[in-house]
Amino acid sequence: MSFVLAAIGSAVGLGNVWRFPHECYSNGGSAFLIPYIVAMMVIGIPLLIMEFSLGHLTQQAAPGAFKRVGRRWEFVGWWPIILSFIIVCYYSVVLAWCLNYLVFSFSDPLPWTQNANNAGDFFYKDYLQDTKTLSLGGLRWPIVAATAVVWAVMYLCISKGVKLIGKIVLCTVLVPWIMLIILMVRGLTLEGAIQGLEYYLEPDWAVLKEPHVWRAAFGQVFFSMTIAFGVMVTYASFLHRKSDLNNNALIIGLADLGTSFVAGMAVFSTMGAYALKQNIPVEQVLKGSSSVGLAFVAFPEALSQLPSWSNVFSVIFFIALLLLGIDSAFSITETTLASMMDKTGWKRTGILAAMSVVGFTVGLLFTTRGGINWLGMIDSFVNEGTWGIMFVGLIECLVLGWAFDLGKLRSHANQNSDWKVGIWWEWSIRLVAPLILGAMLVWNLHSDLANEGGFLIDAHGQLVGKNILGLCLTFIAFLTAVILGLWRPSKTAKIEEFDT
Numbered sequence: 001m002s003f004v005l006a007a008i009g010s011a012v013g014l015g016n017v018w019r020f021p022h023e024c025y026s027n028g029g030s031a032f033l034i035p036y037i038v039a040m041m042v043i044g045i046p047l048l049i050m051e052f053s054l055g056h057l058t059q060q061a062a063p064g065a066f067k068r069v070g071r072r073w074e075f076v077g078w079w080p081i082i083l084s085f086i087i088v089c090y091y092s093v094v095l096a097w098c099l100n101y102l103v104f105s106f107s108d109p110l111p112w113t114q115n116a117n118n119a120g121d122f123f124y125k126d127y128l129q130d131t132k133t134l135s136l137g138g139l140r141w142p143i144v145a146a147t148a149v150v151w152a153v154m155y156l157c158i159s160k161g162v163k164l165i166g167k168i169v170l171c172t173v174l175v176p177w178i179m180l181i182i183l184m185v186r187g188l189t190l191e192g193a194i195q196g197l198e199y200y201l202e203p204d205w206a207v208l209k210e211p212h213v214w215r216a217a218f219g220q221v222f223f224s225m226t227i228a229f230g231v232m233v234t235y236a237s238f239l240h241r242k243s244d245l246n247n248n249a250l251i252i253g254l255a256d257l258g259t260s261f262v263a264g265m266a267v268f269s270t271m272g273a274y275a276l277k278q279n280i281p282v283e284q285v286l287k288g289s290s291s292v293g294l295a296f297v298a299f300p301e302a303l304s305q306l307p308s309w310s311n312v313f314s315v316i317f318f319i320a321l322l323l324l325g326i327d328s329a330f331s332i333t334e335t336t337l338a339s340m341m342d343k344t345g346w347k348r349t350g351i352l353a354a355m356s357v358v359g360f361t362v363g364l365l366f367t368t369r370g371g372i373n374w375l376g377m378i379d380s381f382v383n384e385g386t387w388g389i390m391f392v393g394l395i396e397c398l399v400l401g402w403a404f405d406l407g408k409l410r411s412h413a414n415q416n417s418d419w420k421v422g423i424w425w426e427w428s429i430r431l432v433a434p435l436i437l438g439a440m441l442v443w444n445l446h447s448d449l450a451n452e453g454g455f456l457i458d459a460h461g462q463l464v465g466k467n468i469l470g471l472c473l474t475f476i477a478f479l480t481a482v483i484l485g486l487w488r489p490s491k492t493a494k495i496e497e498f499d500t
Contacts, residue, residue: 002167003235003236003238003239003243003248004248004251004252005173005174006235006327006330006331007232007235007248007252007331008173008251008252008255008256009172009173009327009328009330009331010226010231010232010235010327010328010330010331010332011224011225011226011252011253011255011256012173012176012224012255012256012259012324012327013224013226013324013325013327013328014094014295014321014324014325014328015220015223015224016224016256016259016260016263016324017180017263017267017295017320017321017324018291018292018294018295018299019220019223019224019291020220020224020260020263020264021200021260021263021264021267021268021294022286022291022294023216023217023220023291024200024264025199025268025286026216027207027210027212027213027216027217028203028204028205028206028207028208028213029199029200029201029202029203029204030200030201030202030203031203031204031205031207031208031213032207032213032216032217033203033261034203034208035208035213035214035216035217035218036217036220036221036257036260037257038217039214039217039218039220039221040221040225040253040256040257042428042432042433042436043218043221043222043227043393043433043436043437044221044225044227044253045249045250045253046421046425046428046429046433047227047228047393047396047397047429047433048225048227048232048249048252048253049245049246049249049413049421049425050396050397050400050409050429051227051232051233051236051396052232052233052236052245052248052249052413053236053245053409053410053412053413054066054069054233054236054400054409055232055233055234055235055236055237055239056236056237056239056243056245056412057408057409057412058237059237060237060342061077061081061230061233061234061237061335061338061339061341061342062077062078062080062081062230062233062234062335062339063077063078063081063230063339063342063343063484064077064339064342064343065077065233065237066399069399069400069403069404070403070404073399073403074484075481075482075484076392076395076396076399076481077230077233077339077481078339078480078481078482078484079392079395079481080228080229080230080389080392081230081335081336081339081481082476082480082481083229083382083388083389083392084229084230084231084332084335084336085332085336085355085359086378086382087229087332087379087382087383088329088332088333088336088359089359089362089363089366090363090366090374090375090378090379091325091328091329091332092147092150092151092154092329092359092360092363093143093147093363093366093367093371093375094292094325094375095146095147095150095322095325095326095329096143096146096147096149096150096367097127097143097146097296098318098321098322098325099146099149099150099318099322100127100142100143100146101296101300101314101318102315102318102319102322105311105314105315105317105318106311106315107311108311109304110300110304110310110311110314111126112300112301112304113304118297118301119296119297119298119300119301119304120293120297120301123293123296123297123300124372127140127142128140128143128369128371128372129369130369130370130372130373131369131370131373132373133370133373134370134373134374134377135369135370136365136368136369136370136371137368137369137370138368138369139364139367139368140367140368140369140371143367143371144364144367147360147363147364147367148360150326150329151356151359151360151363152356153326154326154329154330154333154356155352155353155356157330158330158333158334158337158352159348159349159352161348168330171323172323172324172326172327173323173327175319175320175323176319176320176323176324177259177262179316179317179319179320179323180259180262180263180266180320181262182313182316183266183270183313183316183317183320184262184265184266184269186270186306186313187265187266187267187268187269187270187273188265188269190269190270190272190273190306190307191273191276192272192273192274192275192276192277193269193270193272193273194272195272195275195276195282196267196268196269196270196271196272196273196275196282197265197268197269197272198272198282199268199271199272199282199283200264200265200268211443215440215443215444218390218436218437218440219383219390222383222389222390222393223383223389224256224260225252225253225256226328226331226332227389227393228389228390228392228393228396229331229332229335229389230335230339231331231332231334231335233335234334234335234338234339235331235334235335237338241416242416243416244416244417244418245412245413245416245417246413246414246417246418246419246420246421247417247418247419267294267299268282270299270302270303271285271286271298271299271302273302273305273306274298274301274302274305277305278305285298285302286298292372292376295321299317300314300317303317333352333355333359336355337351337352337355340355343484343487390437390440390441391437391441393433393437394433394434394437394438394441397429397430397433397434397437398434400429401426401429401430401431401434402430406426406429406430407426410423410425410426
């Protein structure tokens with residue numbers, strides 16, 4: 001149960017509350033659910049079973065697990081670990097925003113309603129003091145302080161090991177669900193909620209012809225279920241030998257999908273009420289907003305317009321965001337920590353302390369006045385870019401599908417499972433997933449090259465920062481992964497061979 005809740009906590013995070021509703025909003029409402037469910041069945045569940053089986057069979061975190069496949073493939077396990085650590089450096093800052101906004105929510109009236117400025121002006125101008133460029137512009141000390149609190153909480157929760165995490169997720173997984181249901185019920189009782197639900201639930205079937213909708217759906221599955229982050233391999237390595245891997249994968253996938261759907265109901269019903277009060281169409285509420293804007297601009301603005309208890313529901317919303325996000329942060333940090341422990345044999349607390357200091361220090365970049373621009377640029381590369389997480393998923397499928405006896409993983413997955421995966425699963429990993437992910441890789445690369453102005457220079461003759469940064473981060477992550485893969489630990493490091 002602890003494993004299932006921890007894995008759900010990793011899969012169900014901030015992306016379900018703001019990224020999924022925003023993707024639905026941008027891609028045909030509930031029509032987006034069709035490619036999303038297809039992506040879940042074709043890619044999500046099969047790859048989740050693959051990662052569970054690998055981690056459970058080897059009893060190692062991702063780098064050690066791929067090392068057992070073959071020493072030359074250890075870098076495949078380190079690559080997502082490096083990318084995941086980059087993610088947690090800015091993810092902790094997003095959690096700091098949630099923490100600050102939770103504190104703001106106890107003010108009466110809410111601070112983004114105290115003047116003529118709307119929630120957008122408050123978030124970007126007053127709170128972030130956004131420079132709108134990559135110029136740093138100095139630190140925002142409230143964000144720095146909140147980021148330090150986030151890292152301190154993560155250190156205290158993770159330092160005692162996965163048993164403590166298992167106990168913590170009983171609260172941090174179940175409580176956000178309760179809060180989302182409260183927000184959904186409250187939203188459904190508001191006048192105008194039906195307008196938002198119509199926009200959410202009435203599908204625009206025409207968008208299914210658009211390739212970018214399918215690309216967004218597959219990207220959301222990777223992002224939401226933390227596939228190819230190394231997380232699920234690591235969590236499965238802690239499981240006892242008689243665990244039902246296939247059922248766990250299916251439960252986690254359905255929980256992720258269900259949470260996204262409920263979050264969409266809560267968001268769009270509230271947006272419908274806000275649209276009615278402002279006398280604007282629902283499609284205008286989020287126009288021009290990013291997924292971050294949904295969580296810190298559109299939804300807080302809508303909550304502030306509630307006829308009563310706006311502070312209470314604002315508190316509930318940001319507590320839910322914090323608890324949903326902290327689970328994902330736990331999982332990514334624990335994955336990096338377990339990988340370093342497997343590799344070096346060093347003590348848990350020492351490695352975690354060093355990681356916390358480094359993560360906080362790197363995260364200071366995102367606490368500056370230009371931090372949100374750096375955050376958006378790096379996040380788009382890691383989660384959506386050509387060489388990001390989906391590319392890691394492609395490499396994993398190719399290595400395990402063609403350089404390893406995939407039948408051994410299938411047999412291991414079926415050993416204690418109520419329902420069995422057949423030979424179709426092997427061909428899904430060997431052929432179907434690589435073809436889909438390979439096509440998306442080529443498509444992303446084509447988009448980068450075909451965009452106006454080219455890959456490195458934009459239409460105004462300026463260097464394209466995202467592409468330059470993406471290339472640099474890819475090279476650094478790959479080089480670091482190779483070095484860690486080739487580096488042999490000291491004699492004090494003890495890595496036991498697994499019993500086949």
